[in-house]
Amino acid sequence: MPAEAAQQMEALEAQAQCLMGTFVRAGYEQIAPAIIQPAGLFLDVIGEALRARTYVFTDPDGEELCLRPDLTVPTCRLHLARHPAGGVPARYCYNGPAFRYQPGGATGVHPSEFRQAGIESFAAPDREQDDAAVLALIVGALREAGLRDFQLRIGDLGLFSALLGALSMPARWRRQLRHHFWRPEAFRAELARLSSREALQAHDLPRELLELPDGADRREAQARLEDYLERSGIELVGTRTSAEIAERLLAEAADARETPLAPAIARLIENYVAVKAPASEAASMLQGLVERHGVDVSAALGVFQRRLDLIERAGVDLDGAMFAAEFGRNLEYYTGFVFEIITPRLGAQSSVAGGGRYDSLMVDVGAPAPVPAVGSCIHTERLLAVLNGGAA
Amino acid sequence: MSDKLVLALPSKGRLMEQCADMLAKAGLVVAKSGSARGYRGEIAGLPDVEVNFVSSSEIAQFLKTGAAHLGITGEDLLRETMADCDARVDFLKPCGFGFADVVVAVPAAWLDVRRMADLEEMAVSFRRVHGRRVRVATKYMNLARRFFSQKGVTGYRLVESLGATEGAPAAHQAELIVDITTTGATLRANGLKVLDDGVILRSQANLVSSRLAAWSARLREVEREVAAKLSR
Numbered sequence: 001m002p003a004e005a006a007q008q009m010e011a012l013e014a015q016a017q018c019l020m021g022t023f024v025r026a027g028y029e030q031i032a033p034a035i036i037q038p039a040g041l042f043l044d045v046i047g048e049a050l051r052a053r054t055y056v057f058t059d060p061d062g063e064e065l066c067l068r069p070d071l072t073v074p075t076c077r078l079h080l081a082r083h084p085a086g087g088v089p090a091r092y093c094y095n096g097p098a099f100r101y102q103p104g105g106a107t108g109v110h111p112s113e114f115r116q117a118g119i120e121s122f123a124a125p126d127r128e129q130d131d132a133a134v135l136a137l138i139v140g141a142l143r144e145a146g147l148r149d150f151q152l153r154i155g156d157l158g159l160f161s162a163l164l165g166a167l168s169m170p171a172r173w174r175r176q177l178r179h180h181f182w183r184p185e186a187f188r189a190e191l192a193r194l195s196s197r198e199a200l201q202a203h204d205l206p207r208e209l210l211e212l213p214d215g216a217d218r219r220e221a222q223a224r225l226e227d228y229l230e231r232s233g234i235e236l237v238g239t240r241t242s243a244e245i246a247e248r249l250l251a252e253a254a255d256a257r258e259t260p261l262a263p264a265i266a267r268l269i270e271n272y273v274a275v276k277a278p279a280s281e282a283a284s285m286l287q288g289l290v291e292r293h294g295v296d297v298s299a300a301l302g303v304f305q306r307r308l309d310l311i312e313r314a315g316v317d318l319d320g321a322m323f324a325a326e327f328g329r330n331l332e333y334y335t336g337f338v339f340e341i342i343t344p345r346l347g348a349q350s351s352v353a354g355g356g357r358y359d360s361l362m363v364d365v366g367a368p369a370p371v372p373a374v375g376s377c378i379h380t381e382r383l384l385a386v387l388n389g390g391a392a
Numbered sequence: 393m394s395d396k397l398v399l400a401l402p403s404k405g406r407l408m409e410q411c412a413d414m415l416a417k418a419g420l421v422v423a424k425s426g427s428a429r430g431y432r433g434e435i436a437g438l439p440d441v442e443v444n445f446v447s448s449s450e451i452a453q454f455l456k457t458g459a460a461h462l463g464i465t466g467e468d469l470l471r472e473t474m475a476d477c478d479a480r481v482d483f484l485k486p487c488g489f490g491f492a493d494v495v496v497a498v499p500a501a502w503l504d505v506r507r508m509a510d511l512e513e514m515a516v517s518f519r520r521v522h523g524r525r526v527r528v529a530t531k532y533m534n535l536a537r538r539f540f541s542q543k544g545v546t547g548y549r550l551v552e553s554l555g556a557t558e559g560a561p562a563a564h565q566a567e568l569i570v571d572i573t574t575t576g577a578t579l580r581a582n583g584l585k586v587l588d589d590g591v592i593l594r595s596q597a598n599l600v601s602s603r604l605a606a607w608s609a610r611l612r613e614v615e616r617e618v619a620a621k622l623s624r
Contacts, residue, residue, distance in 0.1 A: 044525050047546055052537050103475065179516055186544030189509065204506055204588075229501050236501040237583040238561035238568075244521060248504035248514060 008384075012115060015145055015384055016095045019117040022141040023093035028119050031092045033074035039064040045073055045364045046333070053100045067099035072333075072358070072375055075120045076365045086367030089123040095380070109350045109382050117141075118355070118377025122362070128307040130374050131337040131357060136314035138353050138376045142341065146387050150343050150352065151320055154279055155327030156307075157181070158336045162300030163272055163290065167265055169194070170258060172251055177269070184326070187273075195266040200255045210253050221253075222246035268293050275325040279308060282323035307337060335359045337374070345386045352386060353378040396442040397611045399618070400454045400463035403431060403445035407597060410489040411464050418621040440614045449473065455481050458604030461611060462618065468494050468572060468595035472535050482601045484619050490597030492572035494535055496590035497579050499561055499568070507588050508543040511568075515547030518567070529553040529566030532592075536570040539592045558582040 024030055043051045046069065055067040068074050071094050080086055095117040106112040119137060124130035135152075142150065160181060164174040173194055180187040193199040202210060209224055225246045229236060236242060268290070277285045283305045290297055312318055327338060338356030342348050355376020362371035401422070402408040415422055415435075422443055424433045433443035444460060452473035454460035464487060471477050498505050505514050518526045529551045530536045536550060551566050558578050560566040570592065573579050579586065599622060601615060 043549060047525075048537060048548055048550060049541060049546055051550070175516070176513065179512075180544070183544040183546070186509065186512070189544075205503065209503065225503065228503075234500045235583045236499065238499045239522070239564055240499070240502065240518065240567060242501070244517065245502060245504050248517060252504065 018145050019141045022144050028091045028093035033078045037068045039066040069100050086362050086371040087123050091121045093119045115380045116377040120375035122373050132310035132314050134374050136316050139316050153322050153340045155338045162297045166295045166297050195261045197260045202252045212253050221250045273326050279321035279323045333358045333361045343386050352382045397614045398460040400444045400451040400460035455602040458602050461605040466595050472532050483598050485599040487597040492595050494592040495586045497584040500585040512545045525549040527551045527566040529560035530570035
């Protein structure tokens with residue numbers, strides 16, 4: 001977009017005022033975080049995948065900076081600058097530009113420079129209540145701006161964690177499966193590995209490092225590793241210590257002794273990830289799925305259902321809302337409830353709004369302890385395109 | 393701009409000599425025109441060809457934008473410079489020299505990291521211990537990023553390295569590297585090993601044609617002539 005027409009700018013301005021008005025009336029403080037952000041911290045938090053789409057540059061001092069690719073991380077940083085401990089309840093709203101390189105070339109609904117209008121809520125005591133409040137406010141703001149025809153899609157990463165927690169397996173397997181949840185292929189590969197006795201054997205490791213006596217601790221594993229490296233003439237270079245390497249070898253040794261995941265359990269996990277259902281039927285459907293395996297995730301399903309009730313009570317119509325268990329993949333920093341609002345006009349690939357809970361992001365940005373956080377933002381150019389009914 | 397076919401060739405080093413040899417064997421004798429230090433040249437008997445001597449990575453850039461019609465450079469540089477390499481250039485002929493594998497290499501002492509999947513798990517515990525992401529030093533930022541994403545590895549950060557990348561882990565500038573290797577000797581000398589599934593690309597020098605250059609029927613004729621001589 002070489003320049004935007006005055007008419008387009010005025011329409012975006014008017015729309016932004018309407019959205020921000022709704023947020024401010026709901027008690028959200030309007031903020032304007034810095035557009036230029038330190039690249040180091042930002043990229044450490046958002047990861048290399050988004051980095052490929054982030055405009056990074058060097059200032060005359062040699063400092064690495066970036067144009068913010070979203071406003072959530074800058075808002076977290078602003079909050080921490082005010083409250084270094086993080087855990088002070090606060091609600092912020094913003095409207096401002098964000099920048100993302102579009103590999104296939106920028107288009108009207110995928111511009112490289114766009115404006116996000118959004119809200120973030122930190123340290124609220126009741127998570128489900130706050131999830132519902134944030135979703136309801138975003139839906140309310142969209143309605144206020146004139147949007148009528150849209151669909152809500154929801155997911156809940158907490159349910160997946162609960163399912164893993166209810167299945168019997170070593171804690172580190174749960175960590176790995178949760179970690180790989182974002183990457184469907186890696187997830188399937190990991191599930192296959194954990195289900196195969198053969199694959200758990202680590203045949204390509206020297207036996208002496210794998211066959212540790214029962215109850216061997218890290219110190220012992222470390223001693224064996226150092227001895228092995230010494231005899232093999234391998235020098236330990238770099239940042240990682242032999243203790244760190246030994247720790248993971250110990251985990252591999254434990255995996256080799258472990259009973260693989262039963263095929264039925266691996267199938268249950270696969271079936272869970274594949275669940276798609278109307279939001280109102282999701283809880284009973286998931287209940288039916290796990291019950292057959294004698295697995296109890298009723299507490300997490302209770303939380304899920306309570307949130308749905310709170311959403312409805314907050315005035316959001318859930319008819320037509322869809323639940324997908326795998327929804328949330330590719331949005332790496334979310335930890336719980338996730339949602340997206342899509343329109344028939346722009347389709348599922350170009351949602352007009354999205355958001356969710358990200359309880360661990362604040363720690364990544366520098367908070368001493370996790371801070372409950374939920375937020376959402378509206379893609380204002382897309383919203384305007386839908387409302388104008390013009391060419392997308 | 394002239395309406396000549398621009399052939400971009402490496403301006404220095406072993407690659408320059410090997411290119412000159414290959415062309416000479418095919419009966420294409422390249423002579424530098426103007427002063428001996430000039431960066432222009434011509435080929436005896438092919439008045440429609442103008443030779444530009446530039447650095448290997450610039451050749452990739454020239455072919456990407458169409459500033460050169462033909463060029464000889466490494467596939468690694470071509471794929472690094474263009475995400476959509478196959479849409480912008482045609483590979484006419486592998487040259488049989490300039491061999492280099494682009495690989496993911498980690499300290500050999502990392503017995504717990506043998507495959508790319510291990511790397512992702514290691515990255516998680518590294519971040520827990522050190523409070524930051526594991527760093528990968530490379531000059532192949534795009535190749536590395538694409539390969540890591542293909543393999544489902546995400547918990548890392550790229551650090552641009554402009555030379556002596558293999559020394560980055562020992563110097564604590566990065567924990568691992570993506571770099572080129574031919575025999576692996578330099579990696580071994582620096583206490584590094586290649587991951588089992590860590591070969592990103594087996595590269596060599598190629599004669600490449602840019603789709604974006606200003607082609608005329610006559611220049612296509614010249615291209616065919618050059619390619620035919622080199623293929624004999």
